[in-house]
Amino acid sequence: MSSELEPRPTTAAPRRPARALTRLAGVTVLAGALVVGASGTALAAPGPSADAVRVSTAPPAAVDTANRPPRTTHGPCAYTETPEEPAARPVPLPPDPRRxxxxxxxxxxxxxxxxxxxxxxxxxxxxxxxxxxxxxxxKRFYDRTGCHRLTAYPTLSVLQCGDPSGTGEGGPGYRYRDELPTDLPPAPTDPTGERRVYARGVLAMANAGPDTNGSQFFLVYADSALRPNYTIFGEVDAAGLATLDRIAAGGVAPTADDPAPVDGAPALPVTIRKATRWHHHH
Structure with a gap:
């Protein structure tokens, strides 16, 4: 789920929802991990050895899947239904043309x-x-959705979005393969050489392991050190970075257990009111 690490934007590690929350308690162990939860995406704390941006996974839904195998599109992208993780908001499989x-x-x-x-x-x-x-x-899947996770570790500085359920476990009801970056520079903070620089401005996908991309993505607001397991698919513009800086400056919302957390809901709630594609007119 990594993507190339250039000054191209990347996505941060998604956070595990629900069951993943127990893992978030051991932040030092999981430091640096971006996880998507069972039904969502989880983001663990960055640490000396760990680094996951994860999507949490929810408990299996009570769905009768015996009737037919999950549908998969026939093109090269092979978008595949996830009956065990139903869509957080109904959406069809994407088009998958031959080219x-x-x-x-x-x-x-x-x-x-x-x-x-x-x-x-x-x-x-x-x-x-x-x-x-x-x-x-x-399909307006992202309209009126929140960004459920902000991280402020020295090695993981991301805003994670893209889950209409707001739990970190939600997705589009399908998954698809990684398109990982191969040219990212080594992170200077990692003596092992395993982590790469996911630079400020990178737009990347959160995931729950290899080839589990869905809808959750992350925006990197300060250079981060991650294993190259997250697909990088774009970058954030200057105005967007200014917006991210305002959100990051608000910090992570305090909880009963942690008055100054570095991983959790943003203290300034973030809502994507509308996502719009711009078409070029020639």
Whole structure:
């Protein structure tokens, strides 16, 4: 689920919802991990050895899946239904043409309650990811959704969004393969050389392990050190970085257990009011 690490934007590690919360308690152990939970995406604390941006997974839904195998699209992206993790908001599988568009860039704006976040999606870096993201934008999957996780570790500084359920466990009801970056520089903070720099401005996908991309993504507001297991599919514009800086400056919402957390809900609640794709007119 990594993507290339250039000054291209990347996504932060998603956070595990529900059952994953027990793991969040051991932040030092999981430091640096971005996890998507069972039904959502979880983000663990960055640590000396760990680094996961995860999506939490929810307990299996009581769905009778014996009747038929999960549907999979027939193109190269092979978007596959996840009956055990139903969509947080109903949406069909993305189109999957024989030739996935793999050239050029596409602009998307996330209108948030803290200002606009402009994104430039890179089709060459991650064609299947961009195709899915644009599909979800077009189906208004991201409209009126929150960004449920903010991290402020020295090695993981991301805002995680894209779960309509707001739990970190939600997704689109399908998953697809990683398109990982291969050219990211080594993180200077990691003596093992395993972590890479996911630079400020990177737009990346959160996941729950290999090839589990769905709808959760992360925006990197300060250079972060992650294993290259998260697909990078675009970058954030200057105005978007200013918006991210305002959100990050608010910090993580305190809890009964931790008056000054570095991983959790943003203290300034973040809502994506509308996601819009810009079409170029020639």
């Amino acid at each position: 996935t568009p793999a050239r050029g860039s596409v602009r998307v704006t996330l209108a948030t309650n803290h200002g606009p976040i402009g994104l430039t999606l890179d089709r060459a870096a991650a064609p299947c990811t961009v195709q899915s993201f644009l599909h979800l934008v077009g």
